[in-house]
Amino acid sequence: MSEQEERLIRCFASVFPGATPEEIRKLNSESAGNWDSLSITTLTAVVEEEFKVEIEPKLISELNSFEAFQDYLRRAGR
Amino acid sequence: MKLIEALEILKRPAAEGQGLRIFLGCGFTPLHLQTFLAAQLTTAALGRRMEVRNGLFGDLAGSIERLDPSGIDTLAVIIEWSDIDPRLGMRTLGGWRPSQLDGILDSANLSVARLQHAVAGISHRVPTVVCLPTLPLPPMFSTPRIEEHAVEAQLRLTAASLGASLSQQFSLRIVNAQLLDETSPLATRYDLKSDLASGFPYTLQHACAVAEVLTSLIHPREAKRGLITDLDDTLWAGIVGDDGVDGISWHLERHTQMHGIYQQILGSLAGAGVLLGVASKNDSAVVERAFERSDLLLSKADIFPFETNWSLKSESVGRILKTWNVSADSVVFVDDSPMEVAEVQAAFPAMECIVFPKDDSSGTLELFKRLRDLFGKPVVTEEDSLRLASIRQSGAGRELGQSSPVTTEDFLKAADAHITFDFVRPTGDSRAFELVNKTNQFNLNGKRFSESQWRTLLSDPESFLLTASYKDKYGALGKIAVLGGRLRARMIHIDIWAMSCRAFSRRIEHQCLHYLFDTLAADEIVFAYEATSRNSVLQEFLTGLLESQPLPGASLRKDQFAARVPRLFHQVEGIARV
Numbered sequence: 001m002s003e004q005e006e007r008l009i010r011c012f013a014s015v016f017p018g019a020t021p022e023e024i025r026k027l028n029s030e031s032a033g034n035w036d037s038l039s040i041t042t043l044t045a046v047v048e049e050e051f052k053v054e055i056e057p058k059l060i061s062e063l064n065s066f067e068a069f070q071d072y073l074r075r076a077g078r
Numbered sequence: 079m080k081l082i083e084a085l086e087i088l089k090r091p092a093a094e095g096q097g098l099r100i101f102l103g104c105g106f107t108p109l110h111l112q113t114f115l116a117a118q119l120t121t122a123a124l125g126r127r128m129e130v131r132n133g134l135f136g137d138l139a140g141s142i143e144r145l146d147p148s149g150i151d152t153l154a155v156i157i158e159w160s161d162i163d164p165r166l167g168m169r170t171l172g173g174w175r176p177s178q179l180d181g182i183l184d185s186a187n188l189s190v191a192r193l194q195h196a197v198a199g200i201s202h203r204v205p206t207v208v209c210l211p212t213l214p215l216p217p218m219f220s221t222p223r224i225e226e227h228a229v230e231a232q233l234r235l236t237a238a239s240l241g242a243s244l245s246q247q248f249s250l251r252i253v254n255a256q257l258l259d260e261t262s263p264l265a266t267r268y269d270l271k272s273d274l275a276s277g278f279p280y281t282l283q284h285a286c287a288v289a290e291v292l293t294s295l296i297h298p299r300e301a302k303r304g305l306i307t308d309l310d311d312t313l314w315a316g317i318v319g320d321d322g323v324d325g326i327s328w329h330l331e332r333h334t335q336m337h338g339i340y341q342q343i344l345g346s347l348a349g350a351g352v353l354l355g356v357a358s359k360n361d362s363a364v365v366e367r368a369f370e371r372s373d374l375l376l377s378k379a380d381i382f383p384f385e386t387n388w389s390l391k392s393e394s395v396g397r398i399l400k401t402w403n404v405s406a407d408s409v410v411f412v413d414d415s416p417m418e419v420a421e422v423q424a425a426f427p428a429m430e431c432i433v434f435p436k437d438d439s440s441g442t443l444e445l446f447k448r449l450r451d452l453f454g455k456p457v458v459t460e461e462d463s464l465r466l467a468s469i470r471q472s473g474a475g476r477e478l479g480q481s482s483p484v485t486t487e488d489f490l491k492a493a494d495a496h497i498t499f500d501f502v503r504p505t506g507d508s509r510a511f512e513l514v515n516k517t518n519q520f521n522l523n524g525k526r527f528s529e530s531q532w533r534t535l536l537s538d539p540e541s542f543l544l545t546a547s548y549k550d551k552y553g554a555l556g557k558i559a560v561l562g563g564r565l566r567a568r569m570i571h572i573d574i575w576a577m578s579c580r581a582f583s584r585r586i587e588h589q590c591l592h593y594l595f596d597t598l599a600a601d602e603i604v605f606a607y608e609a610t611s612r613n614s615v616l617q618e619f620l621t622g623l624l625e626s627q628p629l630p631g632a633s634l635r636k637d638q639f640a641a642r643v644p645r646l647f648h649q650v651e652g653i654a655r656v
Contacts, residue, residue, distance in 0.1 A: 014085035038109075041276050045110060046082045049282055057275045 004078065008069060011050050015043045028065030035064075043069075051078045079286050081110055084117035093125030098528065100130045100296065101145060104156035105138035107277035114289035115154070122297040135277060136164070139189065142196040147204035151530040152296050155197055155208045156288070158279065159215055162186045162193075162237070166215060168273055174218035179229040186233055190240045198243070201250040205529035207295040209253040209288060210241045213268050213279060248508075249529060251295045251456060253288075262287035300516065301455040302430065303404050304353035305344065306395055308413035309360060309386075312434040313341060313376070314368070319360055323367045328375070336442045340434070341375035343446055348380035351462020352453050353402050353469065355383055357394035357411070357422075362386040382469060391418045392425035399426075402469060403579045405518075410452055412445075457508045461556035468555045468580050490585065491647045495550040497586060499593050500653040501542060510545050510560040517576035520587070520619070524610035525574065535574075540564050543574075544594070548586055555580055559590055563606075565598050573606045575616075587619055588643050589650065595636050597652060604633045 001009075001021075012024045016032060016039070029035045040063070044055050047069060053076050055063070063069050098119060102108050112130050119128040131150070133141025138161040145153070160167025163186045165174070172178075197208060219227035245252050262284045273279040280288065310317045315334035316326035328338035348354050354376075358365065365386045369378045383401050385394035391413065399406060407428035413419050414434040423431040430452065435441030515526050527535070535541060546559040558581035562574035572594075577587060591603060607628050609617060620628035623642050 011082060014082045014089070017089045037276075041109065041278075042081075042085070042113070045272075045282060046085065049081050054271075057271060060275075 004073060005070065007050055008047070008066070008073065011043065011046045012066060012069075014046055015039050025066055028067075047073075051076070053078060079114065079117065079290075081113065081282055081286075084110075084113045084286075087117040087120055088113065090125065092120075092127035095124075095126045097123060097127035097129065098151045098296070099149065100128065101150045101153050102130050102132045102156070103138055103142050103145070103153060104132065104158070105136050105161040106156075106158065106273075106279055107135060108132045108156075109276060109278040109285075110282055111156070111278070111280060111285040111289055114286050115292055118289050118293040119297060122293050139192045139196050142193075142200055145200060147200055150204055151528055153200060153204050153206045154292050154296065155206065157193065157208065157210055157237075157240075158213055159211050159233070160279075162189045162211070162233070166218075166233070167279070168216060168270060169277065174216075176220050179219070179227075183229050183232050183236075186236055190236050194240055194243055197250070198247050201244075201247045203533070205296075205533075206247075206250045207253065207292055208241075208244055208250065209258075209292065210255065211237050212255070212258060212262075212284070212288060214264055248457075253291045253295065258287060258291055261290070298456075300408075302352070302410050302452045303408040304355065304398075304402055305347060305410045305412065305449075305453070306355045306357050306398055307344065307411075308391075308415070308418065308434070309356060309358040309365060309368075311414040311436050312412060313337065313344075313356075315436070318364055318368050323364070323371065326368060329373075336436070336439060338375060339446065340442075343449055345376050345380060347449070347453050348376070350453070350455075350458045351465045353404070353465065354381045355385065355398040355402070356381055357385045357391050357398060357413075359388055359391070360386045390421065392422050395422050395426065395429075403582075410449070459509045459512070459556075461509055461558075464554055464556045465580070467553050486583075487645065493550040493552070493584070493647070495548065495584060495648045496651065497589055497593075497648045498547045498651045498653060499590075499597075500545045500547070502653060507545070509557045510543065513557070513560045513578060514562075514574055514576045517578060518610070518612035519579050519615040520575075520577040520582070521610065521613050521616060522572065522575035523606055523608035524613060525608075535562065541573075542598075544590070546577075546586060546590055548581055548584065550584075559586060561590055561594070565600060568599065568601045570594055570598055570600045570603045571606065572603060575605070579615075582615065585644060585646055585648070589646050589648050591623075591634070591639060592643060592646060593650060593652070595639060600636065602633055602635050603639075604631060606630070607632050 009021050009024050012027060013019060016024065016027065016034065019027065040060060044060055044063070047053070048055055051073055053073070055072070059072070063072060100115070100119065102112055102115060104111070112132060116128045116130045120126065138157065142155065158167070160169065163182050164170040165172035165182050166186070197206060200206060215230060215233065217223065219230050221227045241252050244250055266281055267284040268279060269281045307313055314326040314328050315332065315337050318326050327334045328341060329335060344354055362384065365384065383398060385397055387394065395411060399409065405428070406426035410430045410432060411419065411422050412432050412434050413422070414436050416433050419431045419433050422429065432445060435445060511527070511529070511532050518524070536543060541562060541564050544561045545557050547557045548555045555578070559577040560574065561572055563570055563572040594600065594603065605620065605628065607620065608630055617628060620632065623634055623639065624632055625642070
C-alpha cells in the first residue's frame, strides 16, 4: 500500500467509521449507505486538509468513489 | 487539531461517566465547528460522551426562543454578522447600495435587540456561552477598506453593545475576542467557497479556534488559589540585601518597569481573593523595611505569610502551603532563579513553578498573560476578599493556641462566634456552587456538579439547600459551608455537604447538624457518604459521631447526636425556612 493510499484510507475511515481498508478501497456513492451530502462535504474537507489541495465545488459531484479521489490526488500531484 | 483527528476522537467508544448535552445555536450550517466542538469537549471531559445538537439554518434567534432548556446542559451561541442581517453575509443578494445601508443598520439594531432578549432570557435557565461576530464584515461599504465607514462603525458598536449587555448576566460567559484574535488571525477566518457551497463560513483553522475557546468556557479548568513569589529580581529588580532598600526598583526610569507591572498584577490577584505568599532567601528585617516603601504597588497586608529566611525554598514553600491549608496543585510558584524553581518543582511536582524571565520582555508579557489564565475566574465573590484575612486570623489563632494554656473550650467560648444559616436558594449564589466543586477535605462524597446539574438540584421542590456563614471576633469567614438534601418522614437525607478548610476546628460542622435536627424536626440523618482519597477530615468527623468508620448511607439518630456532640458556643441565626 502506498503512503498516499494509506492516508486516503485514513481520511475515508474517519468519515465512514467501521469500514475496513479493503471495503474502503471499493467504496463508492452507490455502495455506501451513508454517502450523502454531509459525508461528502466532510470527506472533501478532510482530504483538502490532509493533502493540502483545494477541490473545486464543481468537481465534487465527480468524486463519487475512493478510486475517484485517488485519481484526483494523482492528477493534483499528491 | 486537524479535522481528521477530531473525527477520530468522536469514533472512539465513550468513557464511563456523565457527558454533556450542548445546544450549538448558530445561524449557519455548524458542520465542522460541531465536529471540533464535540471532539474538544470529549477530550476535555476525558472521553465522556458529548452530545452536540443544533438549531435551524438561518434562524438563530428563533432557535434560541424555541429551545427547551430542560434537555440541555449548556447553550453555545455563535453570532455572526449574517445573523444580525442576512445582507451582512455573502449568501444573500439583498443589495449593498449606499442608500440601503441605513436600512441594514436599522434591521441590525432590531435583530440585536431580539437576540439580546432571547439569550439573556434563556441564560437564567441554562449555562450559556456566547461568541460575538468573528468574521470580517463584507466589502460592502463605499469607503476604501483602510477607512472605516460610519455604518461599519455603528454595526461594530451594535455588536459590542450586545456583548456588554449580555456580560451582565449571571451564568453567561462571552468569548474574549482579543484572545481569539491571537489564535485565529482575522484574514484567515472566512472561507467563501465553503460558505457558498455548504453554508459553513469558517476555515477549518478558525472553526478549530472557535471550538477551542468555547470548550474552555464550557469546561473551565479550576483556577489556582495561591501564588508564592520570590522577592529579589522578581517582585523588584535588584538584591535588597546588597543594593539596599533604596537600591531596588520597579520603574521606567531604571528600566525595571516589568517588576512594577508584576506587582500590579499581584495586587489585582490579591483583590480577587488569590492568596499571596513570599518565599525569599533574605534577612526578614531588611524585607520588612523594603515593604515600608510607599511606592510599592503591593502592601504587606496583601501577603501572608512571609517566609524570609536562608532555608531551602521548598521548605519555605511547604510551610506556606501548611499555613494556607491548600494542596500544591492549587498553587503557583514564581522565582527568577531556575535552580530555585527546579528545587521547588522537585519537592512539589504538582505545583506550577515558573521562572520569572527578568531579562526577556516578551517572556515577561507571556508570564503576565499566563497568570491571568491560571488565576482568572468568572466571578469574584465577597468570600474571595475575606480569604486572606481569615487565614491570617486563623494563623494568629494557632499561634495563640500554641503559646497559651487556654483550652479549646475556653478559646471557642471566647471567640464570640456567630453562624447564619440560610435555606434560601438564590440562583445567583456562585459561592455555594464553588464550595461544593472545590472542597476536598470536608466533602461528604467528592461529588462535583456542572452548572446545569446544580440548577436542576436547586429547582427540585423536594430538596433543600442550606448554607452557613460564619464570623467571630477575629473576623468574618463568609459563607463557608453548604448542605443539600431531602426531608422524608422525619428523616433527613444529606446528599451534599462541603465545608471550607478555613472553617475547621470551630465546631461549625456540629452546629450544622444540630441546626438541621432542630429546624427540620427530624429524628435521623442519613449521609450519602463516600470515602474519597481526600476527604479524611470529614471521615474523622463522622467516625467521632458514629463511633465507627462511616459507610455509604451511614445514619445518625438525634439521640446519638445529642449524646456525642461537644458543647457549642455559636450564636445562631436562621434567615429562612424551607
